Amino acid sequence: MKILLMEDERETAGYVAQGLQEEGHLLSVAEDGRDGLFRATGEDWDLLIVDRMLPVLDGVAVVRTLRAGNIMTPVLFLTTLGGVGDRVVGLNAGGDDYLVKPFAFAELVARVTALGRRRTTMAAETVLRVADLEMDLLGRTVRRGKQPVELQPREFRLLEYLMRHAGEVVTRTMLLENVWDFHFDPRTNLVESHISRLRSKIAGQDAPELINTVRGAGYCIRAPV
Amino acid sequence: MLLFRHPLGLRHRFGPRRLLDLIKTGHASLGMPRLLRTTSFRMTLLYAGLFTVSVLLLLAVILWFSTAYIAEQIDRTVFNEIVEIVTETEGRGLQGLRDAVSPLAEKAPPGVYYLLQDNAGTVLAGNMPRVKPVLGVWTWAPPGTGKRIERAGRIVRGRGVPVAEGGYLFVGLDGFELGEMQETITRSFVVILAATIMLALAGGAVMSLGLQRRVEAISRTSRDIVAGDLGRRIAIRGTDDEFDHLAASLNAMLDRIESLMQGLREVSSDIAHDLRTPLSRLRQRLELARRRALSVETLHEALDASIADVDAILDTFGALLRIAQIEAHTKAAGFAELDMSEMLQAMVEAYQTVAEERGQMLAGDIEAGLWLVGDRELLPQLFSNLIENAIRHCPSGARIELAAHLRAGGIEVDVADDGPGIPADLTEKVLQRFFRLERSRTTPGTGLGLSLAAAIAGLHRTRLDLSDNRPGLRIRLLFPR
Numbered sequence: 001m002k003i004l005l006m007e008d009e010r011e012t013a014g015y016v017a018q019g020l021q022e023e024g025h026l027l028s029v030a031e032d033g034r035d036g037l038f039r040a041t042g043e044d045w046d047l048l049i050v051d052r053m054l055p056v057l058d059g060v061a062v063v064r065t066l067r068a069g070n071i072m073t074p075v076l077f078l079t080t081l082g083g084v085g086d087r088v089v090g091l092n093a094g095g096d097d098y099l100v101k102p103f104a105f106a107e108l109v110a111r112v113t114a115l116g117r118r119r120t121t122m123a124a125e126t127v128l129r130v131a132d133l134e135m136d137l138l139g140r141t142v143r144r145g146k147q148p149v150e151l152q153p154r155e156f157r158l159l160e161y162l163m164r165h166a167g168e169v170v171t172r173t174m175l176l177e178n179v180w181d182f183h184f185d186p187r188t189n190l191v192e193s194h195i196s197r198l199r200s201k202i203a204g205q206d207a208p209e210l211i212n213t214v215r216g217a218g219y220c221i222r223a224p225v
Numbered sequence: 226m227l228l229f230r231h232p233l234g235l236r237h238r239f240g241p242r243r244l245l246d247l248i249k250t251g252h253a254s255l256g257m258p259r260l261l262r263t264t265s266f267r268m269t270l271l272y273a274g275l276f277t278v279s280v281l282l283l284l285a286v287i288l289w290f291s292t293a294y295i296a297e298q299i300d301r302t303v304f305n306e307i308v309e310i311v312t313e314t315e316g317r318g319l320q321g322l323r324d325a326v327s328p329l330a331e332k333a334p335p336g337v338y339y340l341l342q343d344n345a346g347t348v349l350a351g352n353m354p355r356v357k358p359v360l361g362v363w364t365w366a367p368p369g370t371g372k373r374i375e376r377a378g379r380i381v382r383g384r385g386v387p388v389a390e391g392g393y394l395f396v397g398l399d400g401f402e403l404g405e406m407q408e409t410i411t412r413s414f415v416v417i418l419a420a421t422i423m424l425a426l427a428g429g430a431v432m433s434l435g436l437q438r439r440v441e442a443i444s445r446t447s448r449d450i451v452a453g454d455l456g457r458r459i460a461i462r463g464t465d466d467e468f469d470h471l472a473a474s475l476n477a478m479l480d481r482i483e484s485l486m487q488g489l490r491e492v493s494s495d496i497a498h499d500l501r502t503p504l505s506r507l508r509q510r511l512e513l514a515r516r517r518a519l520s521v522e523t524l525h526e527a528l529d530a531s532i533a534d535v536d537a538i539l540d541t542f543g544a545l546l547r548i549a550q551i552e553a554h555t556k557a558a559g560f561a562e563l564d565m566s567e568m569l570q571a572m573v574e575a576y577q578t579v580a581e582e583r584g585q586m587l588a589g590d591i592e593a594g595l596w597l598v599g600d601r602e603l604l605p606q607l608f609s610n611l612i613e614n615a616i617r618h619c620p621s622g623a624r625i626e627l628a629a630h631l632r633a634g635g636i637e638v639d640v641a642d643d644g645p646g647i648p649a650d651l652t653e654k655v656l657q658r659f660f661r662l663e664r665s666r667t668t669p670g671t672g673l674g675l676s677l678a679a680a681i682a683g684l685h686r687t688r689l690d691l692s693d694n695r696p697g698l699r700i701r702l703l704f705p706r
Contacts, residue, residue, distance in 0.1 A: 085550075085559050088602070102539060104532075154574055180575055184606045185540065187613045187674065193578040216529070 001046040001116045002026045006036035006062065007078070008055050012101070016049065019105050020112065033057025040066055045073050047115055052079045052090060060093045067094035074115040078103075087183060106217035110169045117168065128163040131223035133202060133210055135163055144204045154179065155198050162211065162221040171218035195219060265436045269429020276421050284414040288407055295403040296382060300362055303384045303396045310396075311388065319343060319390045326350040326394070336399040338367075338381055344391030351395075353381075358393035360385050365397060439468050443475070455483050488552065492545060492658065499659045499672070500538060507534040544673040548658070551603065551680040563604070565595040565636060565704075569629050572608045576616065584621035587612070590628040595636050597704055599685050607681040610674045611640040611689075611700055619644030619697075635687075635705040643697040652691040 003025050007013040010031075017027040030036035033054035040048055040062070048066075050059040057065075063075050077090040077098045087098045097111050128135040132145045140156065142149040151159065158179045162170060172191045176182040180190075199211050208224040310329075314321035322341055330339040330352040340351035348355045356365060365381045383397020442460065449457045458479060459472040514527030573589035580587035597604075608627070615625045619642050628639040647655055654660050656679045659672040679689050682702055690701040 085602075088559060100543075104536075152574070154571075180571070182575075182605055182609065183602045184609070185543075186609055188576070188579050188616055189582075190575060190579050193582045194575075196582075197578055 001112070002028075002044070003047045003049060003112070004028050004030060004036065004040055004043075004045045005049045006030045006033065006040075006054055006059065007049070007051045008032060008053075009051070012051075012078075016108065019108070023109055023112075025112070031055075033059065033062045037062045037065055040073065041069065041071060047112060048073050048075045049112070050075055050077055050095070052077055052086060060089060063090075063095055064093045076111055076115055104171075104216070106169065106214075107171050107173060110171045110174060110218060113168050114165055114170070114174070117165070128160065128166070130163055130166045130210055130221050132204075132207070133163070135160060142202070144202050144207065147204055149202050151198075151201060155194065155201070158194055158198055159202070162219065165221075167220065167222045169214050169217050169220045174218070263433045263437055266429055266433040269425060269433065273422050273425035273429070276425055277418060280414065280418045280421055284411065287410055287414075291406055291410065292403060295400065295406065299382050299398045299400065299403075300384065303382075303398060306396045307384060307386055307394065310394065311386070319349065319388065319392045322388055322392065322394065323349045336401050338365075338383065338395070338397040338399070340393075340395040341388070342393045342395075344393075349392070353395075353397075356395065358385060358387075358395075360387065365395075367399070443468075443472065450479065455479075455486065485553075488549075492549065495659045496541075496545065500541065503534055503538050503541075507531055507538070510534065541673065544677055545658070548673065548677050548680045551677075551684050559600055559602075560598050561601060562596055562598050563601055565597045565599075565604075565629065565638075566591050566593050568605060569595075569608060569627060569638070572605060572612060573627055576609075576612045580616055580625060583616065585616060585619060586624045587616070588624065588626045590626060590630075592630045595629055595631060597636055597685075599704070600681075603681045603684065607678045608638075608640070610678040614674055614678075615640060615642040615644065615698070618642075623697075632703070635703050638702045638704070639699060641694045641697060641699040643694060646693060646696055646698045647691060649693065655691070656689060 003020060005013060005016055005020075005027055007016065007029060008031050013029045013031070017029055021027050028039065030039050034056045036048075036050070036054065037057060048063075050063060052059040054062065059077060063077075066073070066075075075095045075097075077095040078101055079086045079090065079098065080101055090098050096115055099108060099111060126136070126138050128137065134143045136142070137160070142151055142156070142159065158175065161175065161178050173185070175191050176186070182190075195211060195213075199209070202210065210221050210223070212220045212222065214220050310322065310325050314325045317324075319341075326339050326341045327350040330350055333339060333352055338351070338353045340353050340356065341349045342351075342355055342358060343349055346355055346358070353365075353367065362382070362384050365383065367381060381397040381399045383395055385393060385395045388394045446457050446459045458476045461469050461472050461476075463469070510527060510531055514524060514531075518524040518527055569591045570589060573587060573591070577587045612625065612627065615623075619625065623642055623644045625642045626639070628641070630637050656675050658676045675689065682688050685704055687702050687704050690703075692699045692701065
């Protein structure tokens with residue numbers, strides 16, 4: 001992916017740029033809001049990573065201007081620790097996702113992947129499939145092979161989110177935000193217990209495990225190789 | 226320019242720094258020039274001026290009315306006298322009139338004038354020189370009295386009437402009485418005016434000094450506070466006047482500032498204390514890894530453990546910052562109406578799995594349709610913290626209940642468990658930052674969960690009410706309507 005990173009802090013910018021380049025993305029860095037806005041409008045990007053606090057023109061203003069100019073490139077906001085309410089402001093300005101600094105690199109990679117994919121799969125799907133697991137979004141039913149799977153509404157949402165991001169790493173925080181709408185870090189193994197329950201529900205006889213734990217990152221649902 | 230300076234030095238051109246300088250340097254004495262500069266004294270001067278004007282106006286009105294009254298009296302007396310003379314001498318011609326007027330004129334008391342002239346202007350009788358025969362009421366100034374004649378009182382007021390054979394009769398009275406009265410009135414008014422001004426100034430001075438003293442007390446207290454004595458408060462006299470109200474508001478403001486500063490101080494020392502342990506542990510771990518790690522694998526392990534340590538420290542920082550922001554009321558703006566029942570039900574569903582995994586039971590008793598104006602992101606965190614607190618501190622087999630009902634005072638939410646509970650004397654302490662019960666010291670956690678919950682509750686105008694659930698802990702929140 002071709003990514004424009006707007007970040008004035010050299011160290012963070014270097015860390016993010018280097019890491020994402022190692023993941024195979026193409027990175028450019030803008031050090032202030034005006035430069036970032038100029039380059040975001042001048043070229044075609046797959047993703048913009050925007051720090052909220054930018055010199056000259058702050059990140060929220062940059063994104064608001066872009067959206068007003070009908071430039072719909074996905075935006076991932078970066079913000080400093082403890083910013084209560086910042087998330088809402090950022091999303092209202094037209095941001096697509098939000099990440100609090102300091103973050104685990106795996107978290108950033110997962111979110112970048114999710115946002116990059118968003119563009120290509122905008123078509124409304126009615127059936128999601130991973131190996132022999134099938135989810136009918138209209139009928140709200142799930143089958144593993146021929147076996148129907150009974151799920152609670154929240155479990156359905158959890159599985160749907162995983163399946164929509166099939167093959168990608170989905171982090172714990174992403175699940176908390178998108179499935180439970182929790183914008184904080186619970187002190188208990190909330191996600192883990194729901195995942196393990198979901199696993200046991202979709203586990204068929206002798207069927208291979210579909211939901212994989214990615215150590216230090218999160219979960220990934222994919223067909224066994 | 227000096228006259229326009231406010232007692233507190235609050236001239237509008239003053240920036241805050243200038244004001245602070247003034248408070249710091251202060252004004253020591255209440256000398257006369259300062260008195261003249263006070264607002265209340267300037268007010269007094271203004272009132273004294275207004276009083277003078279109104280007293281003068283009153284004087285003018287009284288003078289005008291009394292003059293008119295006395296003139297009317299004179300006119301009536303003169304008219305009656307004329308009528309009497311004319312009726313008495315009816316039909317006896319000019320001669321008859323002369324006989325009647327002559328003795329009257331001779332015996333006339335001072336200030337009473339009679340005159341009878343024939344048509345040639347010859348004086349037939351009377352105690353005044355000939356005049357041009359003017360009919361009706363008119364005034365005449367007796368000659369020879371010099372300058373005094375100018376005084377209104379000395380002028381003779383009278384009436385002239387035509388009489389038989391082309392004669393002319395005039396009867397007049399001098400306004401001695403009128404003059405006397407006007408003089409008396411004026412004199413007393415001068416005295417009254419002087420007294421009024423004196424009283425106004427004296428009263429104003431006393432009042433200014435009183436006000437000045439109270440303002441001075443307030444600014445002295447604020448100087449003490451600027452100097453570092455944060456515990457000082459402005460004395461309230463109990464008179465319930467505007468100064469008491471001002472003092473009460475200022476005191477409330479000072480309380481708020483002090484509690485914020487207190488909080489700040491506590492937070493800094495708490496951070497210092499509570500982060501030293503994990504940071505030194507992290508340092509030891511890194512040092513150990515530096516010395517001992519022989520393979521890449523062990524090095525990675527050490528690094529992973531270090532990252533986990535750093536994450537825990539960052540968690541603590543995050544929670545602290547969140548508490549600070551919530552306590553500073555920065556989020557109340559994000560309030561919206563939300564379905565509390567639905568939110569709590571979702572919380573129960575989310576945590577039921579967690580509780581069951583630990584062999585505990587989480588039940589919900591939530592009334593439907595509880596709507597509340599609150600923060601959509603912070604309220605789940607509040608209840609999540611309370612539920613997790615119960616889950617983490619209760620043993621296997623415990624029962625945890627989340628109940629929400631509409632009560633008279635608002636929405637009442639209870640999180641109750643039958644776990645080990647909290648000793649009664651520590652119920653307040655557990656809400657403080659970093660406070661952890663002795664038995665939970667070894668479990669992971671920031672010691673900030675309940676403080677954060679309490680801060681969010683405070684933002685929603687409620688508080689965590691901890692009580693004994695016999696056995697266990699019950700935390701109750703009453704969200705006011």
